[in-house]
Amino acid sequence: MSNFTELTQAFINLDEEKVYGLVQKKIAAGEDPVGIIKECNEGMTEIGKLFEQNEYFLSELIMSGEIFKSIMAKLEPMLGDVQQENEPSKGTVVIGTVKEDIHDIGKDIVVSMLRGTGYEVVDLGVDVPADKFVAAAKETGAKLVGLSCLLNFTFPELKKVVDELDAAGLRDTVKVAIGGAPCNEEVRKFAGADYYAKDAAAAVSICKEIYQ
Amino acid sequence: MDVLRNNRIWAPLYDAVGCKTYKLPGRDLPAKGQFQFHEEEYMKADEYDVLINDPVEFMLERYIPRVLGATAEKGSARANMAFLKGGMAQMMMSDIMRNRSIYLQNKLGMPQPMTGAFLAPFDVISDAMRGLRGILLDIYRQPDKVLAACDVVVNEIANFALSTADPLKRYPIFVPTHKACFLSPKQFDKFYWPSFKKVLEILIDAGYTVRAYLEGDWGPHWHHFLELPKGKVLCDIDNQGDIFKAKAEIGHHQCLTGGIPNSMLILGSPGEIRERVKLLCETVAKDGGFIINGGCNIPYDTKPENYRAMIDAIIEYGTYDKSIKHVPKTAEPGVKRVRQRMVTPWEGKLQELGGVMGDEDLIRRPWEMLEGMGYNWLWQWVM
Numbered sequence: 001m002s003n004f005t006e007l008t009q010a011f012i013n014l015d016e017e018k019v020y021g022l023v024q025k026k027i028a029a030g031e032d033p034v035g036i037i038k039e040c041n042e043g044m045t046e047i048g049k050l051f052e053q054n055e056y057f058l059s060e061l062i063m064s065g066e067i068f069k070s071i072m073a074k075l076e077p078m079l080g081d082v083q084q085e086n087e088p089s090k091g092t093v094v095i096g097t098v099k100e101d102i103h104d105i106g107k108d109i110v111v112s113m114l115r116g117t118g119y120e121v122v123d124l125g126v127d128v129p130a131d132k133f134v135a136a137a138k139e140t141g142a143k144l145v146g147l148s149c150l151l152n153f154t155f156p157e158l159k160k161v162v163d164e165l166d167a168a169g170l171r172d173t174v175k176v177a178i179g180g181a182p183c184n185e186e187v188r189k190f191a192g193a194d195y196y197a198k199d200a201a202a203a204v205s206i207c208k209e210i211y212q
Numbered sequence: 213m214d215v216l217r218n219n220r221i222w223a224p225l226y227d228a229v230g231c232k233t234y235k236l237p238g239r240d241l242p243a244k245g246q247f248q249f250h251e252e253e254y255m256k257a258d259e260y261d262v263l264i265n266d267p268v269e270f271m272l273e274r275y276i277p278r279v280l281g282a283t284a285e286k287g288s289a290r291a292n293m294a295f296l297k298g299g300m301a302q303m304m305m306s307d308i309m310r311n312r313s314i315y316l317q318n319k320l321g322m323p324q325p326m327t328g329a330f331l332a333p334f335d336v337i338s339d340a341m342r343g344l345r346g347i348l349l350d351i352y353r354q355p356d357k358v359l360a361a362c363d364v365v366v367n368e369i370a371n372f373a374l375s376t377a378d379p380l381k382r383y384p385i386f387v388p389t390h391k392a393c394f395l396s397p398k399q400f401d402k403f404y405w406p407s408f409k410k411v412l413e414i415l416i417d418a419g420y421t422v423r424a425y426l427e428g429d430w431g432p433h434w435h436h437f438l439e440l441p442k443g444k445v446l447c448d449i450d451n452q453g454d455i456f457k458a459k460a461e462i463g464h465h466q467c468l469t470g471g472i473p474n475s476m477l478i479l480g481s482p483g484e485i486r487e488r489v490k491l492l493c494e495t496v497a498k499d500g501g502f503i504i505n506g507g508c509n510i511p512y513d514t515k516p517e518n519y520r521a522m523i524d525a526i527i528e529y530g531t532y533d534k535s536i537k538h539v540p541k542t543a544e545p546g547v548k549r550v551r552q553r554m555v556t557p558w559e560g561k562l563q564e565l566g567g568v569m570g571d572e573d574l575i576r577r578p579w580e581m582l583e584g585m586g587y588n589w590l591w592q593w594v595m
Contacts, residue, residue, distance in 0.1 A: 016352065057396040059348050066349060102235060102248050105344055152474050153245060153513045181428065181452060186475045 004042065011043030012050070014063050023071055033075040040071055044116030052201045058109065061200055065112025072115075089120035091211030094136045095146035096124030097180075098157040103150035106180050106200075110146065113200040119207055130161045134168045144210050145176050146203065147193070152182040158191035166192075177206050219309050219324075221247055225301035229294050230281030231593065233340050246512060254278045255341035257350065260357035263341075264364050268555055271590045279340065279593050302589060323538070326386040326423045328376035329595060332408035333365035334358075336594045338391045347391065351403055362407035367550045368591055370414040374548065375588040377420060381543030384423035384446055385415055393428025393452075400433050409439065416444045419546020425508050429453050437466045443501075451475075451507030459496045469503035471496055472522065477506055477514040482521035489525035497530060504530065554583040 007026070010018040026036050047064045050056040093114055097107050104126050114121050122140050124132055137145050145165065147158050158178055165171050177195035178188055179202075188196040197203040223236050235241050235248045254275060255263070263270040277284050282294035316322040331339065337358065338347035350358050377385045392404050415422055425448040426434060434453075437445055442465050449455045449470035458468055471492045476484055489504060496502050504526055510519065558576045562568070568575055 014352065057399070058394040059351070059396060059399055062345065062348050062394070063352060066345065100242055100245055102250065151246065151248075152478055152511045155475075155478060155513075181450075182474055184451075184473070184475055186473075186479055190475075190479050 004046070005039050007036070007039045008043045008046070011040055011064070011067065012046050014060060014067065016067055019067055020070070023074065027074070027078075033078045037072070037075060040068055041116060041118050044068060044113065048113060048117065048201045048204055051199070061109050061113060062105075065109060065116065068112060068116045090118045091144075091207060092120040092122065092140050092142040093144045093146055093207060094122045094124065094133060094140060094142045095148070096128035096133060097126040097148040097150070098154050098161065099127055099129045100157065101149060101151045101154050102126045103148070103180070106150065107146075107148040110148070110179065110197075110200045110203045113204055114207060117204055117207075119211075130157070130164045133161045134164050134170065137165060137170055137174050138168065143174060144207060145174055146197070147176065147178045147191075149178060149180040149183060149187075155182075155187055155190060158187070158193065162192040175206075175210055177203065179203060219312060222301070222305035222308055225298065225305050228297035228301045229283060229593075232279055232281055233593070249339070251339065251343045253341075253343045253346050255337075255346075257342070257346065257354075260350075260354065260361050264357070264360045267364060267368055267553065268587075272555070275341065276590060276593060299586070299589065324383050327378040327383040328373055329386040329388075330369050330373035330376075330411065331387060331595060332389055332392075332404060333362040333369060333411065334392075334404045334407065335388075335390045336365045336369055337361055340594050344391065344394065348394070351399060355403070358403060359407075362403070363410075366407050366410045366414075368553065369594075370411050370550050371552050371584070372588045372591040373411070373415055374418060374420075374550075375584065376592075377415075381419050381546070382541070384421040386423045386425070388425040389427055389430075392426070392430060392433055395433075397432045405433070405436050409436070412440055412445070414550055416441060417546060418548045419544045421446065424448065426450055426453060427508070431457060434458060434462050437462050440466070443467065446503070448505070448508045453507075455492070455496055459502070463496065463501055464499075467501045467503070468496065469505045470507050471502075471504055472506050474506050474511045477518050477522075478511055480515075480518060482517050485518050485521040486525045489522060490529050493526075493529035500532075552580070552584040553587055554580065555587060556583060558583075 004012065007019065007022045010022060023036060027033075044064060047056060047060060051061055095107060095111060095114075097103055107123075107126070111121050111123050122136055122142065124136055133145055133147070136142070145161070147161055149155070149158055162171075162176050165174055165176065175195065176191075176193040177197050178191055178193045179197040179199075183196055185196055195206045197206055221234065221236070223239065226234060226236065227239075232252070233250055235250050237243055237245045237247060241248065259270070259274060262274060273286075277286060277291075280294065280298070283291045285291050313324050313327070317324065334347075338344060342350060347358070373385050373387075389408075392400055395404055412422055421444050423446040424437075427450055429450070429452040431453060434447065437447065444466070446467040446469060447458065447462065449458045449468055451473050453470070455468065455471045462468075472485065472488055476488060492502070492504055497504070504522070506514070558579050561579060562572070562576075
C-alpha cells in the first residue's frame with residue numbers, strides 16, 4: 001500500500017514480536033539508534049492518521065505507545081548526547097492533569113503520541129497545581145501547555161492555570177490546549193484556553209501548528 | 213432528580229477493610245470533591261489460569277489480600293478483624309442505603325433511578341484486576357485467556373448483581389461500562405460483548421431491567437442492544453455520545469437517557485438549558501422511551517438556576533398526560549438460572565455434621581444464604 005520500511009510497517013501493524021525482533025537486529029548490525037527511532041516515529045504518525053480515519057481506536061493508540069516506550073527503553077542508553085545535535089526535537093510541550101484530578105489514561109495517550117511523533121514532552125503527572133505548570137513553562141521555554149481534565153468540577157482549575165500563566169507574563173509566548181472527556185468548545189472559552197483537543201490526534205495537529 | 217452516585221460508597225466500610233481502589237473526599241482528596249477510582253495492576257499477567265480454574269482461590273488468596281490492605285497479612289489478627297468489621301459494616305451500609313432510598317421515594321417523591329450494580333466481565337478484569345494497560349497488552353498477547361476469564365466471570369458477576377438488586381424488581385440494576393470506549397468494533401465484538409450479553413440475558417430472564425451507563429462514545433457499539441429483548445435496557449448516553457444518533461439507531465428498541473451536556477449545566481445559562489430541553493422534547497422524546505438527564509448524571513457543580521430551568525422546561529415541554537400518576541411497575545416473576553458458587557457448599561457441611569436430625573431445609577437454607585452473601589461480598593471489590 002505504501003513505501004514504509006519493514007520496521008515502520010510492523011510498528012503500524014502493532015506486531016510486537018516482529019518490531020522487537022527487527023529493532024534487535026538493527027542494534028546488532030550497529031545501525032544508528034536515531035534512525036531506528038525515526039522509523040518508529042513514522043509508524044506512530046501513520047497510526048495517528050489511522051486513528052483520525054476511525055481505522056484505529058484508543059486501544060491501538062495505547063498499544064503503539066507501549067511498544068514505543070519499550071523500544072525507547074532499549075535505545076535511550078545508546079543515545080547519549082548525540083541525539084540533541086543530530087535530531088533536535090520538534091518542540092517542547094508541558095503537559096499534566098490539573099489539580100484535584102488523578103486521571104492519567106488520556107494524558108498518557110497524548111504524551112506517548114507526542115513523544116512518538118518526535119516532540120519533547122515534560123509530563124508533570126496528575127493532580128498538578130497551577131503554579132507547577134507556570135514554573136515548568138518558564139523553565140523549559142515550551143510554547144504549549146496541555147491541560148488534561150476528566151472531572152467537570154475542575155473546570156475552574158483550567159481557568160486558574162491560564163490566569164496564572166497570564167499573571168506570570170507568559171501568555172503571549174505560551175499557548176494553552178485543554179483536553180479530556182468533559183471538555184469542549186464551551187469549556188475552552190470558559191477557561192480562556194487557545195485550543196480544545198478532542199483527541200490525541202488533535203493534540204498532535206495543534207503541536208504541528210505551533211511548532212511548524 | 214437523578215441521584216446516580218451518592219448511594220455508592222459508605223466510607224467506614226472502605227476504611228474497615230483498607231480498600232485501595234478508591235480515593236475518597238476528606239480522606240485522600242479535598243473534602244468537597246467526588247470520590248475517584250484508582251487503577252492499579254492487582255492481578256498479574258500470568259494469573260489468568262488461577263482465575264479460570266478456581267475463582268475462589270483467585271479471589272481469597274490473590275485478589276482480595278492485594279486490594280483490601282487490612283487483609284494483606286493472611287490469618288493475622290488484623291486481617292481477621294478486617295473481614296469481621298467488613299461484614300458488619302456491609303450490613304450497616306445496606307441499611308443506610310435502604311433507608312435513604314425509602315425516604316427519598318416516600319417522603320420526597322424521588323423513586324431511585326436504580327438499585328444494585330455490576331460490571332461487564334471485560335471491565336471486571338480490566339478495571340481493578342489488570343488495569344487498562346494490562347488488559348490491552350493481554351488482548352494482543354494472550355487473547356484466549358482473556359476470553360476464558362470473561363466467561364468464568366459471567367456467573368459470578370450475575371450472582372453479584374442479583375444479590376444487590378431490588379428484590380421487588382422495581383428498579384433497574386446499574387452497570388457502568390468503562391473500557392468499551394477504548395476498543396475498536398472488532399475488539400468489542402470479540403472481547404467485550406459476548407460475555408456482557410450473557411450477563412444481561414441472565415438478569416433479564418430473572419425479571420430485571422438494566423440501566424447501562426455507556427461511558428464515552430458508544431456509537432460504534434450500541435447497535436448490539438438491538439439483540440436483547442425490547443424495553444429491557446435503559447441506556448445512559450454520555451456527553452461524547454450523540455443522543456440524536458442513539459435515538460435513530462436504538463431508541464425504538466431500548467430506553468435512552470441523557471441529552472444535556474454537563475458543560476451546559478455547569479457553564480451555560482437557563483435560557484440555553486430551556487432551548488436544549490425543548491429541542492430534546494421535540495426530537496429524542498418523540499414516541500417516548502426517553503428520560504432527560506445530564507450526560508450520565510447531574511454534575512455536582514451544576515448551577516442551581518440551570519437545574520431549575522431544566523425541571524421547569526421538562527414540565528412545560530415534556531408532559532404527555534397530566535392525569536398519569538408515576539408508580540413503579542410491578543415486575544415479571546422471571547427465572548433465576550445461575551447457580552450460586554459457595555466456598556463451603558451445604559453438602560460438605562452436612563458431611564461434617566454427619567447428617568441432621570430435624571428438617572434439613574431449615575438448616576440448609578440459611579447456611580446457603582450466608583455462604584452466598586459472603587461470596588458475593590468478595591466480588592463487590594472488583595467494582
